[in-house]
Amino acid sequence: MTSLDRSLIAGLSLFEGIAAADLDRMIGQARSVRIAKDQPVFEQEQEAHSFFLLLDGHVRVVKSTPDGHEVTVRYISPGELMGIAHALGRTTYPASAIAVVDCVVLAWPGQLWPTFATTFPSFSANTYKAVGSRLQDAHARIIEMSTEQVEQRVAHALLKLIKQSGKKTEEGILIDFPISRQDVAEMTGTTLHTVSRLLSAWEDQGFVKSGRQRVVVVEPHRLLVIAEGRVAKG
Amino acid sequence: MTSLDRSLIAGLSLFEGIAAADLDRMIGQARSVRIAKDQPVFEQEQEAHSFFLLLDGHVRVVKSTPDGHEVTVRYISPGELMGIAHALGRTTYPASAIAVVDCVVLAWPGQLWPTFATTFPSFSANTYKAVGSRLQDAHARIIEMSTEQVEQRVAHALLKLIKQSGKKTEEGILIDFPISRQDVAEMTGTTLHTVSRLLSAWEDQGFVKSGRQRVVVVEPHRLLVIAEGRVAKG
DNA sequence: GAGGGAATTTGCCTCAGCGCAAACAGCCGA
DNA sequence: TCGGCTGTTTGCGCTGAGGCAAATTCCCTC
Known part of the structure; x- marks a missing residue:
């Protein structure tokens, strides 16, 4: 102390x-x-x-x-x-x-x-x-699990994480502790495979960068669009 | 008063x-x-x-x-x-x-x-x-939503309901208020169609009886088996 | 810098459960 | 008693996402 x-x-x-x-x-x-x-x-x-x-x-x-x-x-x-x-x-x-x-x-x-x-x-x-x-929060999570699909839930989870523990870097907003695909899966009720596929897709689209136990959100706005389901799935 | x-x-x-x-x-x-x-x-x-x-x-x-x-x-x-x-x-x-x-x-x-x-x-x-x-309870529900499939969740929901508001009748344990398939669906994050199918199947197997806004559990034990996933699906 | 373990990626297959749609049944009010 | 409304059942097709398995990459240690 x-x-x-x-x-x-x-x-x-x-x-x-x-x-x-x-x-x-x-x-x-x-x-x-x-x-x-x-x-x-x-x-x-x-x-x-x-x-x-x-x-x-x-x-x-x-x-x-x-x-x-x-x-x-x-x-x-x-x-x-x-x-x-x-x-x-x-x-x-x-x-x-x-x-x-x-x-x-x-x-x-x-x-x-x-x-x-x-x-x-x-x-x-x-x-x-x-x-x-x-x-x-718990109720919000129950609602997410009840009404949203995996993609939205993962987007929500990342947004929550950068809000709580995001750190600005020149790349974007970094989640400030080691976090694996498996960890994200355990937050969203899915599998590490699905999380991996999603992050890969988002990385291709350029608004997320990620690596081993590391996630950086480049454009939070695009994640928000996904999280809220305002997206015509492409 | x-x-x-x-x-x-x-x-x-x-x-x-x-x-x-x-x-x-x-x-x-x-x-x-x-x-x-x-x-x-x-x-x-x-x-x-x-x-x-x-x-x-x-x-x-x-x-x-x-x-x-x-x-x-x-x-x-x-x-x-x-x-x-x-x-x-x-x-x-x-x-x-x-x-x-x-x-x-x-x-x-x-x-x-x-x-x-x-x-x-x-x-x-x-x-x-x-x-x-x-x-x-909220956390238990999150865990259910994350790890169990619909059949288990619906079984859990009915067990919770009879525990909280069950009334013994000669048929079995009645949920003591009007409850529709839709209501159960909203408790478990599924659709009324799926709930209806499940209840029909359970009724065929004889351990649940149900009607319009009405559910009676005849053999809670069998529901518990389903809820805990101790069942080889058949 | 070689080896090994952990994390990640990706392909392929499968299926639980949803969406849609139509038919049906029970209950209430006129 | 006769609609009509609400709740329920059921068939059918489709697909999101999980399971499995193999390959790959990264990082850490020796």
């Missing part, structure tokens, strides 16, 4: 409305932890001992099904909470969180949640607001 | 841990409203003026997409909260709620939420626990 981290945290919308002294009290009770790439922050079904704030890096939240499928629930960027099972009355984590690059997280013991909730009401309100967005 | 309703409410897990006097104070601030069949309790995009407790009847929560698709998010049974946008920091309803039969709801003005949350902490905790379940 550097002072840089400290001021970074203070700027998060999550801590809006919280006095500086309170914020320090909260941070004082957390433990800063490094998670190496591909290591779990927490795992599905395990007892929820802590909740976390991602300070640096990117984390993928996945659920595994009994029959061996993996579904990516969402990606987490710096500044977001994760593993907040306690806030929702659960005692185990419903999914696993895997670091996709080396990460730094702040960890609070789960038992602290009730105290935090009553002591820092804005924190609790902000957290539940974030939960509201997640629920909203 | 009859005294019967009053004792019914007191029994809900939602009000667990709340003193009788507090419960009366809460109820005292609500308005009891009747909603006729097919009428909305609240509508998507509209400003969230109230949150509701369903006392009697069944409500369908739907989201409409710009391109005219409708997706059923979930069905609500008596005893469940709905329209709790305020608890999640939203100012508009993210979906519409339509009465599928004549209903009775208890409505609280939205502004009351913050007061309730601080005055009756168990109520707030219970509510967020319910939100946690919904999030869980």
Whole structure:
């Protein structure tokens, strides 16, 4: 926990409305932890001992099904909470969180949640607001899965990713962490083959560039057209 | 609000841990409203003026997409909260709620939420626990949509419905409100044609009976086998 | 810089499930 | 009782996208 981290945290919308002294009290009770790439922050079904704030890096939240499928629930960027099972009355984590690059997280013991909730009401309100967005996102995803075809869903997924973790480069907007065709497939409920075919086609048309675990969107506008189904399929 | 309703409410897990006097104070601030069949309790995009407790009847929560698709998010049974946008920091309803039969709801003005949350902490905790379940359900649904085929999804949907609103009859377990093929299709991301074909096939095999807006599950076990994909397709 | 493993590309085949269309049945109101 | 409306069934053809398999390319390590 550097002072840089400290001021970074203070700027998060999550801590809006919280006095500086309170914020320090909260941070004082957390433990800063490094998670190496591909290591779990927490795992599905395990007892929820802590909740976390991602300070640096990117984390993928996945659920595994009994029959061996993996579904990516969402990606987490710096500044977001994760593993907040306690806030929702659960005692185990419903999914696993895997670091996709080396990460730094702040960890609070789960038992602290009730105290935090009553002591820092804005924190609790902000957290539940974030939960509201997640629920909203989940529903949006259900709707996508119900009504859109694969091409649209993949386009939506890429747009979501560049919005959340896009980094401008001279080529276009780069998704700022390693992501494979398989990863995109797990976000959209399709197969890596289909994703590969789509990216190839888009690359031919020149509005996406991609390589090994790497995607750059050159013209987001064209993706948007596909995502919204405003395209006569050519 | 009859005294019967009053004792019914007191029994809900939602009000667990709340003193009788507090419960009366809460109820005292609500308005009891009747909603006729097919009428909305609240509508998507509209400003969230109230949150509701369903006392009697069944409500369908739907989201409409710009391109005219409708997706059923979930069905609500008596005893469940709905329209709790305020608890999640939203100012508009993210979906519409339509009465599928004549209903009775208890409505609280939205502004009351913050007061309730601080005055009756168990109520707030219970509510967020319910939100946690919904999030869980939403994720389960995403996983279903990503990894299962239509037959499994429809089987899952029927199982969910009989679990939530099943009523034992001499024929089997009846879904206790009018539900069409189209409705099931909107729950599972398929078409009424496909649902119709499936139900016909299942009826031939004798473990489901159905008619106009009516479904009875004769052997839930057989449905479960299909839902879990433990079936060699025949 | 050679070898090996992982990620990606691509071709070919297959089929679940959708779209379309037509026929049919049950229920309600006049 | 007689339409007429809404919900349901069913046939047929088509296709998006998955499964399988092989080839290729990239990157990392030794």
